[in-house]
Amino acid sequence: MNADNATDSVYDGLVDQEDAHWAFGTGFHEPLAGVDRAVPDVDRADLTAYCLMLGDDALVLSQRLAEWCSRAPELEEDVALANIALDLLGQARLLLTRAGEVEGAGRDEDALAYLRDEREFRNVHLAEIECGPFAGGDFATTIARLLVFSSWKLAQYSRLRGSADPVLAAVAAKGLKELAYHRDHAAQWTVRLGDGTEESHRRMRAGLHRVWPFLDELFTAHPVELRLPGVAVDPAGLRSEVEDVLAEVCRAAGLELPDAAPAARVAGKAGRDGVHTEAMGYLLAEMQHLHRSLPGAKW
Amino acid sequence: MVTAPPGVTAREVAARVRDPELPVLTLADLGVLREVVERDGRVVVTITPTYSGCPAVEEMGADLRRALRRAGFAEVEVRTSLHPAWTTDWITEDGLRKLREAGIAPPSRLGPRAAGPVPLNLAPPSRRVPCPRCGSPRTTELSRFGATACKALRRCEDCAEPFEHVKEI
Numbered sequence: 001m002n003a004d005n006a007t008d009s010v011y012d013g014l015v016d017q018e019d020a021h022w023a024f025g026t027g028f029h030e031p032l033a034g035v036d037r038a039v040p041d042v043d044r045a046d047l048t049a050y051c052l053m054l055g056d057d058a059l060v061l062s063q064r065l066a067e068w069c070s071r072a073p074e075l076e077e078d079v080a081l082a083n084i085a086l087d088l089l090g091q092a093r094l095l096l097t098r099a100g101e102v103e104g105a106g107r108d109e110d111a112l113a114y115l116r117d118e119r120e121f122r123n124v125h126l127a128e129i130e131c132g133p134f135a136g137g138d139f140a141t142t143i144a145r146l147l148v149f150s151s152w153k154l155a156q157y158s159r160l161r162g163s164a165d166p167v168l169a170a171v172a173a174k175g176l177k178e179l180a181y182h183r184d185h186a187a188q189w190t191v192r193l194g195d196g197t198e199e200s201h202r203r204m205r206a207g208l209h210r211v212w213p214f215l216d217e218l219f220t221a222h223p224v225e226l227r228l229p230g231v232a233v234d235p236a237g238l239r240s241e242v243e244d245v246l247a248e249v250c251r252a253a254g255l256e257l258p259d260a261a262p263a264a265r266v267a268g269k270a271g272r273d274g275v276h277t278e279a280m281g282y283l284l285a286e287m288q289h290l291h292r293s294l295p296g297a298k299w
Numbered sequence: 300m301v302t303a304p305p306g307v308t309a310r311e312v313a314a315r316v317r318d319p320e321l322p323v324l325t326l327a328d329l330g331v332l333r334e335v336v337e338r339d340g341r342v343v344v345t346i347t348p349t350y351s352g353c354p355a356v357e358e359m360g361a362d363l364r365r366a367l368r369r370a371g372f373a374e375v376e377v378r379t380s381l382h383p384a385w386t387t388d389w390i391t392e393d394g395l396r397k398l399r400e401a402g403i404a405p406p407s408r409l410g411p412r413a414a415g416p417v418p419l420n421l422a423p424p425s426r427r428v429p430c431p432r433c434g435s436p437r438t439t440e441l442s443r444f445g446a447t448a449c450k451a452l453r454r455c456e457d458c459a460e461p462f463e464h465v466k467e468i
Binding site: 174 | 350353354380384385420443444452466
C-alpha cells in the first residue's frame with residue numbers, strides 16, 4: 001500500500017499484510033508442529049482408530065455444544081458453553097491430526113472431520129445424542145450430558161497422561177485441566193438446578209434420565225482399546241471412579257441416581273464401531289455441508 | 300536484507316512480542332515462550348498454547364515471525380510444544396503486576412499439584428480475588444467463562460464494577 005491510496009478504505013489501516021494476523025480467520029497451521037511425534041511400536045491401524053475415537057468424542061460434543069451459541073438461557077452461559085466447545089475443538093484438532101499422521105494416508109484434520117461418513121466416526125453415542133437446544137432436551141439435559149461426559153473424560157485423560165504415545169500423553173495432560181473446569185461447571189449447575197425450584201429439579205432429573213442409558217457404553221472396551229496396552233486406557237477400569245463422582249454430585253443436588261437400562265446396541269455394536277444413533281446423520285450434515293459444498297473454503 | 304543491530308538477540312526480540320488477547324503482557328510475561336535458539340542465522344522459537352483451543356496461538360506465531368524478520372532474522376521457525384502443559388503459575392511477577400494495572404485480576408499461584416484424581420468442586424471457588432480497581436476483597440464470580448478461554452468474569456460488591464480475572468489453570 002502506498003501513501004496515495006492509504007485512505008481508500010477505512011479497513012486498510014486495520015488489516016495487516018499477513019493474513020495470519022486474524023486469529024479466527026485464515027492461517028491455521030499444522031496443530032502438532034514441533035510436538036514430539038514418535039509413534040510407539042504398536043499396530044498403526046489400531047492406533048489410528050484409537051486417536052479417532054478420542055478425537056471424535058471431542059469433535060462431536062464440541063459441535064453439539066456450539067448449537068447453544070445464541071440460544072443459552074443467559075449470555076454468560078452462552079459464552080461458557082462456547083468456551084467449553086472451543087476447548088474440546090482444540091483437543092479434537094490435535095487428536096485428529098495425530099490420527100491422520102499415524103494413518104499415513106495423507107489425511108489432515110479437515111479431511112477427517114469433514115470428509116468421513118457416519119460409519120467412519122468412532123465417538124460414543126453420549127456425545128452425539130440430542131440434548132437441546134433442539135428437540136430431545138433442554139439446558140438441564142445438556143448439563144446432565146456435560147456432567148457425565150466430562151467426569152468420564154477426566155478419568156480417562158488422567159490415565160492417558162502416562163500413555164506410551166507422547167502426543168496422546170501431552171494432549172491428555174493439557175486437556176485434563178480444561179476438563180476439570182468443564183466438570184465443575186456442569187456439577188455446580190446440577191446442584192443449582194437439582195436443589196432449586198420444583199420445575200428446575202424436575203428438569204434436571206429428566207435430563208439425567210435422558211443420558212443415563214448411554215453411560216454403559218462409556219465403560220465398554222472396544223477390541224482396539226484392549227489391543228493397545230500401555231497406549232490406550234481400558235474404559236472398564238474407569239467405572240467406579242466416575243460413578244463415585246456422579247453419586248457425590250447427585251447427593252449434593254438432592255437427586256437420586258437414575259436406574260436406567262443401558263441403551264440397546266446393534267448386534268453388539270455401538271459408536272466405537274461406527275454404528276450411530278439417528279441423530280448423527282443430521283449432526284454431520286450440519287457440520288460437513290459447507291466444506292463438502294465448497295471444498296477448501298476459507299473464511 | 301536488514302541485519303540485526305549488534306547486541307540484540309533473537310530472545311530479546313521474541314520476549315518483547317505482545318500477547319494478542321492480553322496486549323498488556325509480552326509472551327515472556329505470559330510464560331508461553333519456552334525457548335529461543337539462534338544458530339547460523341536461523342531462529343527456532345518454541346511456544347506453548349495456554350488452552351488447547353486457544354486461537355491466539357496462530358497469531359502469536361505470526362507476530363513472532365514478523366517481529367524477528369523485522370529485526371533482521373531472515374529465517375524463523377515457530378514450534379509449538381504441548382508438554383509440559385502451560386499453567387498460570389508461569390506468568391511472571393511482572394506479568395501479574397501488569398495485569399492488575401490493566402484492571403484485570405491476576406491468577407493466584409497454584410503451586411505443585413497432587414497426583415491422583417482431580418478433586419471435584421461443588422461450591423463456587425472460595426479463593427479471594429480482590430477487585431483490581433478499588434482493592435476490595437468483596438467480589439463475586441459472575442461467570443467462570445469470559446471473553447477469552449483464560450478469563451472469568453467477576454464483579455466488585457463495593458465499587459460495583461465488573462472485571463475480568465485470569466483464572467488459575
